[in-house]
Amino acid sequence: MKNKNKDILNISNEERSYNGAENIKPILEYLENPQNKLKIIHIAGTNGKGSTANFINNILIENNYTVGMFSSPAVYAPNDRFKINNININDTDLYSYYEKVNNISKKLNIKLHEFEKATIISFLYFYDKKCDFAIIEVGIGGTIDATNVMTSTVVSLICKIGKDHTDMLGNTIQEITEQKAGIIKENGTVILYKQEEDVMNILIKKAKDKNNTIIIPDFNIIKILKHDKNNLKITYKDFIINLKMINEVQIYNAVMAIETVTYLNKIGYKIEEEKVLKGLENSKMEGRFQKVNDNPVVIIDGAHNIDSVKALNKTLKEVYPNENFVFIVGFYDDKEYAKLIEIMAPLGYAFISCMPESERAVESSDIYNLVGLFCDKVHNGKTLENSLDIAINNYMDKKIIIYGSLSLIRNVIEYFK
Numbered sequence: 001m002k003n004k005n006k007d008i009l010n011i012s013n014e015e016r017s018y019n020g021a022e023n024i025k026p027i028l029e030y031l032e033n034p035q036n037k038l039k040i041i042h043i044a045g046t047n048g049k050g051s052t053a054n055f056i057n058n059i060l061i062e063n064n065y066t067v068g069m070f071s072s073p074a075v076y077a078p079n080d081r082f083k084i085n086n087i088n089i090n091d092t093d094l095y096s097y098y099e100k101v102n103n104i105s106k107k108l109n110i111k112l113h114e115f116e117k118a119t120i121i122s123f124l125y126f127y128d129k130k131c132d133f134a135i136i137e138v139g140i141g142g143t144i145d146a147t148n149v150m151t152s153t154v155v156s157l158i159c160k161i162g163k164d165h166t167d168m169l170g171n172t173i174q175e176i177t178e179q180k181a182g183i184i185k186e187n188g189t190v191i192l193y194k195q196e197e198d199v200m201n202i203l204i205k206k207a208k209d210k211n212n213t214i215i216i217p218d219f220n221i222i223k224i225l226k227h228d229k230n231n232l233k234i235t236y237k238d239f240i241i242n243l244k245m246i247n248e249v250q251i252y253n254a255v256m257a258i259e260t261v262t263y264l265n266k267i268g269y270k271i272e273e274e275k276v277l278k279g280l281e282n283s284k285m286e287g288r289f290q291k292v293n294d295n296p297v298v299i300i301d302g303a304h305n306i307d308s309v310k311a312l313n314k315t316l317k318e319v320y321p322n323e324n325f326v327f328i329v330g331f332y333d334d335k336e337y338a339k340l341i342e343i344m345a346p347l348g349y350a351f352i353s354c355m356p357e358s359e360r361a362v363e364s365s366d367i368y369n370l371v372g373l374f375c376d377k378v379h380n381g382k383t384l385e386n387s388l389d390i391a392i393n394n395y396m397d398k399k400i401i402i403y404g405s406l407s408l409i410r411n412v413i414e415y416f417k
Contacts, residue, residue: 020139020146024116027104028149031120034127035150038068041260042147044138044180045159045193047308048253051245051288052159053135055257059279060133061085063261063271068126068134070119070147075286075410082122084129097121115139119146143182155263156183156190157256160249161199162307163336173199181206189213191259193252215263217255224251229291229319239273242281247289247301248318249311254280287409289315292416296392297399300413302406304331309340312403316347324349326395328387328402329367332360340404341371349398350377354387356407384411 028035041056043049050071060067067085074080079088089097101120105112112120119139126134133154138145142158161177177199184190184203190212192203207214217236225240226233232243236255243250258276265271284290287302289312303312316325327348331337341351351374353367368380381387384402391400402412 019144020113020116020119021144021148023110023112024120024146025149026108026110027101027112027120028123030104030108031124035123036152037127038123038134038150039132040150040153041133041135041155041157042138042150042153042183043135043157043159044142044145044183045157046162046176046180046305047311048159048193048249048256049137051250051253051283051285052157052256052260053137054285055254055280055283056260057083057086057135058283059257059261059271059276062275062279062282063269065132065269066130068122068129068131069137070122070126070135071137072115072139073406075413078118081118082125084126084131089125093125094121097124100124113146116146119149138180138183141176141179141182143179145182148183150185152185153183153188154267155260156185156188157193157260158183158190158203159193159253159256160195160307161193162305174202177202178206184210184212186210187212189215189263191215191217191256191263193217193256194219215259217252217259219252219255222251222255227318239277241277244281244284245288246319247311247315249308249315250288286413287406290409292412293400296396298388298391298402298412298416299399300402300409302409303403304335304340304405306336306339306343309343309403312401313343313347316401320399323347323399326350326352326391326398326400328352328354328381328384328391328400329371329404330354330356330364330384330408331362331367331404332356332358332407333362334360335404337362337367337404338370341367341374344403345374348375350379350395351375352379352381352387352390354381354384354408356384356405357411358407361405384408385415388412388415 043053057067057069069083082089101117136147138147184206190207223235232246234241261271289301292298301312303309351371353364355361355364364382371378379390381390
């Protein structure tokens with residue numbers, strides 16, 4: 001963003017809204033409800049939302065559709081969150097929409113949080129640009145999330161659910177699931193990631209109560225043909241799929257995307273199998289098991305909750321068997337960070353603690369003290385940049401893995417640029 005605009009939509013440190021959906025409805029009504037004029041694919045869940053959205057987005061683009069995608073978080077600038085066919089909104093348009101939303105909120109005397117402003121902008125932008133589809137990723141939860149304001153969707157997806165944002169969504173997996181299930185609309189279609197029985201029971205009951213068609217991918221028929229540091233090749237039904245996103249969890253996110261576009265094809269949207277495979281293969285995302293340096297090997301993964309860190313652990317063992325790693329870690333204070341360290345500790349040769357750039361970040365000294373319970377070689381790097389210096393100066397013969405927060409992605413990538 002240009003300097004005068006650099007602070008707009010900077011939601012990383014903002015006070016969160018507990019009732020975003022209700023808060024923005026009067027604004028959207030004033031704007032004649034653009035969200036209800038879009039063909040929306042709405043995606044909730046704790047893990048995999050962004051990757052699943054990315055897969056669907058690229059498949060639809062390959063099939064010649066114009067696709068808007070609203071996602072979180074931004075990596076480099078607020079523009080990152082609003083894409084049409086993988087091109088970010090430009091500075092001029094973003095600032096214009098931002099001013100428009102601000103002026104209406106003042107006129108109606110409604111205080112908006114930054115994520116709520118961003119949500120409204122996404123609906124306006126995708127409608128104005130005549131997108132064939134709008135892929136909308138939930139911010140937090142479902143029921144109360146600002147994105148949950150449309151009267152219907154083309155299809156809704158609920159990805160893997162875990163314990164996260166417990167300060168807003170509840171302390172149990174059941175309470176969190178109830179919140180995520182809030183995106184299910186009356187008489188719609190929902191695609192459900194197959195997971196724990198108690199979670200599935202809640203999701204299926206909610207879907208049946210709202211008279212939904214329910215699609216559940218059969219993960220049991222997936223076969224892994226190849227998995228190494230460069231490629232992940234699988235079969236699912238009649239599809240032979242090559243993925244450049246090699247973290248093993250991407251298998252299931254890709255299958256969720258396949259079921260989504262198969263459904264779209266069934267209801268009349270032209271989707272070609274060859275273009276499905278091309279869209280999947282060409283998909284990549286920053287901060288999802290992303291190698292950012294070769295010598296030494298440095299990988300950034302945004303894993304920041306128990307399920308995603310377990311998945312990272314499994315992928316490291318698959319791709320780099322019998323190796324120990326140098327981990328650079330930084331966490332937000334609402335995460336179960338002691339557990340996130342414990343999961344990785346058996347693979348750790350050394351740990352370096354850092355502090356993400358956020359008021360919600362845990363002090364690096366606190367992480368340093370905690371990591372010392374699990375590993376002998378521990379450094380307090382304080383900043384991410386200093387932590388990378390320590391790692392590269394002391395452990396050139398090891399692979400360096402950064403995890404703990406999506407907010408670390410930008411700084412890592414900028415460091416190596």
